[in-house]
Amino acid sequence: NAGVMQNPRHLVRRRGQEARLRCSPMKGHSHVYWYRQLPEEGLKFMVYLQKENIIDESGMPKERFSAEFPKEGPSILRIQQVVRGDSAAYFCASTPESNQPQHFGDGTRLSIL
């Protein structure tokens, strides 16, 4: 029973490029959460999705960031026109229902040159 799968593990982009981060939740889980962790900081909530719907995006910057969780396929966190400050570890978590303990993927470490 595979856990939460994130890819890529590491992603390097130049300023101005686009970054796409993927997350496949655990089998049977339809709730997906994205968090960002800056160096030496705690995890910060970005967005919560449930199949095809964004439930809460209060933690996501209004510009350049978007997220989706299509009916088929993984959840995607998309960052357009990346800047140096986007360099961070991005973690995805999933649950079968809301308010359950969240299980995290290995994360994607994004580096912006």
Next chain:
Amino acid sequence: RKEVEQDPGPFNVPEGATVAFNCTYSNSASQSFFWYRQDCRKEPKLLMSVYSSGNEDGRFTAQLNRASQYISLLIRDSKLSDSATYLCVVNKNTPLVFGKGTRLSVIA
């Protein structure tokens, strides 16, 4: 005031020691409470949920005081493998709110 506050440490303790971490949270409407463990450059892993009555899992004991908005984690008989950052996490509705973590180093 930060939503979840923890002493960042580091706590440097010898093997076999007992160590306690504390955490306070600001939102009295918080509903669920957890301790997660995060190793360097790894994902957070759920250590245990925290219940009002207090709960124990092997060498780990968690306590919650809703009146004081205070959560604790006690680790007995520390092992080298306990070295990690311990994250206090609270939940109201759905997004988790993480503390910055308390770093523990267990020394041989």
